[in-house]
Amino acid sequence: MENLNHLMQGFEDVVAPMNLLLALIGVVIGTAVGVLPGIGPAMTVALLLPITYGMEPVQAFIMFAGIFYGGMYGGSTTSILLNTPGESSSVVTAIEGNKMAKAGRAAQALATAAIGSFVAGTIGTLLLVLVTPFVVEFAVSLGAPDYFALMLLAFVAVTSVLGSSRIRGLISLLLGLTIGVVGIDAVSGQQRLTLGIPQLADGIDVVVVAVGIFAVGEALWVAAHLRRKPAEVTPVGRPWMGAGDWKRSWRPWLRGTAYGFPFGALPAGGAEIPTFLSYATERRLTKHPEEFGKGAIEGVAGPEAANNASAAGTLVPMLALGLPANATAAVMLAAFQMHGIQPGPLLFERETALVWALIASLFIGNLLLLLLNLPLAPTWAKLLRIPRPYLYAGILFFASMGAYAVNAQPVDLFVLLVLGLLGFAMRRFGLPVLPLIVGVILGPRAELQGRRSLQLSGGELSGLVGGPVSYAVYTTVVLMLAWPLIRRFVVRPLRAARRA
Amino acid sequence: MSSQVDERSAESTRSPEGKDRAQYGVCAFLALLGAAVIVDGLGIRHLTSTTDPVGPRTVPVILGVLLLVVAAVYAVDVARGGRGEPEAGEDVDLSQGSDWRTVLLLIVAFLVNAVLIERLGWVISGTLLFWGTAFALGNRHYVRNLAIAVALSLITFYAFAIGLGVNLPAGVLQGIL
Structure with missing residues (x-):
C-alpha cells in the first residue's frame, strides 16, 4: 500500500508539464536514434547520456525512461524494415517481421510490434512495481559476503550462459575487470595501473568505457567493412491492424510477456532465451503454420512482447541489487553512477522520490511511445535512408562530445579512442562486449565487498561465505561452471540408457 | 540450455580449413x-x-595471473581451430577485407579533435571532426559537409554548453559565441 502511494507521488511528479515534456523529448529522440541502423538500445542510451548531464537527477531519469523504451522500439523498427537486427534480442523479431514487410505487411508488423511492446512494457512495469519491494526486502538482509557471491554469479552468468564461447566471454570479462582496477584504490588510497597519468587517478569513467566500446568501436568496425550499397528499406505506410491481426496478436503478446519478464528479472536472464522460446511456442500453437517462415504476425507479436517484458524485468535486479544483466541495464547503471546515485536496496529508502518517478515515467514513456509511433512510423522509416558517412560521422561526433563532457578533460578522448580500438578488435575476434561492461561496473564493487567480507573475518577466506544466500549462490555458480561436464557425463548417458 | 548453445557454436566455429592465426x-x-x-x-x-x-595488491595480481591463464587456454583453443565469429550488422560487408585506409583516416580525424578541443574550442574542433570523418567515410560533398559540420557544432554547443550546462570548451571563440 505504501508503495502505491509512492507510485502515485511518482506520477504526480512526472505529469508536471515540464517533466512530461522531458519524457516526450526522451521518447522522440530515443526512438529517432534507436531507429538509426547500427545503433542498438544500449548505444542509444550511452550516446544520449550527455543530454542529462546538466539536469537534476529526477528530471534526468524521467527523460531516461523515455529514451530507454524509445531506443528499444526503434531497434525493432530497424529489424523489421531492414532485416538486420542491431542487437541479439531483436534477432527473432527480424525473422518473421522482415518477411511480413517484404510481403507488403510492414504496417501490420510495425503495429503489432508497437502495441505488443506497449502491452508487455506496461505489464512488465506493473510486475516490476509488485516484485521489486520483495527483492529489496530480501536484499536489505544481505551482507558483504552475499553481495560478493551475487556479483560472482553475475560474472559467471554473463560469461558462460550468454554468448557462444566461454573462453571468449572470460577474456572480455577479464579485460573489463582490469579496466575497473585503474585508478586509486578506494580502501588504501594506492594508485593502480594509472601509468603515472594524473587524470587516470579517478579511474576510467564507465560512461567513457560504454561509449568507447559500443559507439566508437562499432563506428570503426563498420567503417572498415562499409557496404557499398546500403541495405534496401521496405516502404511503409501508417501502421494499423485489421480485426484478424488483433485476434492473432493478443495471445502471443501475453505469452511473450510471461516468458520475458521472469527471464529479464533473473541476474543471468537476458532477452535472447525468452524471445526464442516465445517464437517456438507461437510456431507450435499457431493456427496458420503455413505462414511461419513467410511472415506470420504471431512470430512478431510474441518475441517483441518478450523482448520488452524482459527489458522491464532487467530493471528489477538493476534497481534492487545494483546488478545489470544486459547491456542497456549496464549503461543505465552507469547513468545512475554519473548522477552520484548507487542502485541497490538502499536506493528505495534514500531516493524514494527518484525511484518512483522513474517507474512512473516508464509507464508514461510507454504510453507516449504508442501514441507517437503509430502515426510517426513512416517518418522513422525515412531515417533508415540516412547516408552512411553522415551516420557514422555523427556517431563519432556525439561520442566524442559525450566522453569529453563527462570530466571536461581531453585525456578522456584518447582513452575513448583506445577503448574504441579495443571494441573494434573485440568485434573482429568475436569477443562479446557485455562481459567487459559488466566487469568494469561490478569489478570495483565486487572487490570492495570481498575485502569487506575478509575484514570481518580477519583475512580468513571463510569470511567469503556468509549465510544461506551465499551457499545457494555458490552452488548455482558451480552448477553453471560444471554444466558442460554434467551434461557430458550425467545427462547424455542417462538419455542414451533410456533410449537403449 | 547454456551448453547447448556452447556446443553448437563450438562445432560451427571450428572449421577445418584455415585457422584464424591473427588470434x-x-x-x-x-x-x-x-x-x-x-x-x-x-x-x-x-x-x-x-x-x-x-590490501591493494591482491586483486591486480589475481587478475594478472588469470589473464596469463586465459591467454594460454585461448592459444590452445585457437590451435585446435577455434575462431570467433566477426560481428555482422546492417551496414557490414564481411565478404571483403578490412578497409584500413578509412580506419586510419578516422583515427586521424579523431585525434585532431582530441588535440585541438581545448585550444580551438568544440565548435571548431567538432567541425573538423565531423567533416574529417565524413571525408574518411567516402563522402565527397566538401562544401555541403562543411555546412552540416558547422551547423552541428554550433547547435550542439549552444544546446549543450549554454542551454544544458554541459562542459564544452569555447576555446578561441570565447566571447564571440
Whole structure:
C-alpha cells in the first residue's frame, strides 16, 4: 500500500508539464536514434547520456525512461524494415517481421510490434512495481559476503550462459575487470595501473568505457567493412491492424510477456532465451503454420512482447541489487553512477522520490511511445535512408562530445579512442562486449565487498561465505561452471540408457 | 540450455580449413597485459591493516595471473581451430577485407579533435571532426559537409554548453559565441 502511494507521488511528479515534456523529448529522440541502423538500445542510451548531464537527477531519469523504451522500439523498427537486427534480442523479431514487410505487411508488423511492446512494457512495469519491494526486502538482509557471491554469479552468468564461447566471454570479462582496477584504490588510497597519468587517478569513467566500446568501436568496425550499397528499406505506410491481426496478436503478446519478464528479472536472464522460446511456442500453437517462415504476425507479436517484458524485468535486479544483466541495464547503471546515485536496496529508502518517478515515467514513456509511433512510423522509416558517412560521422561526433563532457578533460578522448580500438578488435575476434561492461561496473564493487567480507573475518577466506544466500549462490555458480561436464557425463548417458 | 548453445557454436566455429592465426596476436596481447598488471600490482606498496587484511595488491595480481591463464587456454583453443565469429550488422560487408585506409583516416580525424578541443574550442574542433570523418567515410560533398559540420557544432554547443550546462570548451571563440 505504501508503495502505491509512492507510485502515485511518482506520477504526480512526472505529469508536471515540464517533466512530461522531458519524457516526450526522451521518447522522440530515443526512438529517432534507436531507429538509426547500427545503433542498438544500449548505444542509444550511452550516446544520449550527455543530454542529462546538466539536469537534476529526477528530471534526468524521467527523460531516461523515455529514451530507454524509445531506443528499444526503434531497434525493432530497424529489424523489421531492414532485416538486420542491431542487437541479439531483436534477432527473432527480424525473422518473421522482415518477411511480413517484404510481403507488403510492414504496417501490420510495425503495429503489432508497437502495441505488443506497449502491452508487455506496461505489464512488465506493473510486475516490476509488485516484485521489486520483495527483492529489496530480501536484499536489505544481505551482507558483504552475499553481495560478493551475487556479483560472482553475475560474472559467471554473463560469461558462460550468454554468448557462444566461454573462453571468449572470460577474456572480455577479464579485460573489463582490469579496466575497473585503474585508478586509486578506494580502501588504501594506492594508485593502480594509472601509468603515472594524473587524470587516470579517478579511474576510467564507465560512461567513457560504454561509449568507447559500443559507439566508437562499432563506428570503426563498420567503417572498415562499409557496404557499398546500403541495405534496401521496405516502404511503409501508417501502421494499423485489421480485426484478424488483433485476434492473432493478443495471445502471443501475453505469452511473450510471461516468458520475458521472469527471464529479464533473473541476474543471468537476458532477452535472447525468452524471445526464442516465445517464437517456438507461437510456431507450435499457431493456427496458420503455413505462414511461419513467410511472415506470420504471431512470430512478431510474441518475441517483441518478450523482448520488452524482459527489458522491464532487467530493471528489477538493476534497481534492487545494483546488478545489470544486459547491456542497456549496464549503461543505465552507469547513468545512475554519473548522477552520484548507487542502485541497490538502499536506493528505495534514500531516493524514494527518484525511484518512483522513474517507474512512473516508464509507464508514461510507454504510453507516449504508442501514441507517437503509430502515426510517426513512416517518418522513422525515412531515417533508415540516412547516408552512411553522415551516420557514422555523427556517431563519432556525439561520442566524442559525450566522453569529453563527462570530466571536461581531453585525456578522456584518447582513452575513448583506445577503448574504441579495443571494441573494434573485440568485434573482429568475436569477443562479446557485455562481459567487459559488466566487469568494469561490478569489478570495483565486487572487490570492495570481498575485502569487506575478509575484514570481518580477519583475512580468513571463510569470511567469503556468509549465510544461506551465499551457499545457494555458490552452488548455482558451480552448477553453471560444471554444466558442460554434467551434461557430458550425467545427462547424455542417462538419455542414451533410456533410449537403449 | 547454456551448453547447448556452447556446443553448437563450438562445432560451427571450428572449421577445418584455415585457422584464424591473427588470434594468436590476441593471446600475446593478453599475456603481455597480464604480465604488466602483475608487475604494476607488485609495485604497489603492500599496505595491509586490521581494517583491510587484503590490501591493494591482491586483486591486480589475481587478475594478472588469470589473464596469463586465459591467454594460454585461448592459444590452445585457437590451435585446435577455434575462431570467433566477426560481428555482422546492417551496414557490414564481411565478404571483403578490412578497409584500413578509412580506419586510419578516422583515427586521424579523431585525434585532431582530441588535440585541438581545448585550444580551438568544440565548435571548431567538432567541425573538423565531423567533416574529417565524413571525408574518411567516402563522402565527397566538401562544401555541403562543411555546412552540416558547422551547423552541428554550433547547435550542439549552444544546446549543450549554454542551454544544458554541459562542459564544452569555447576555446578561441570565447566571447564571440
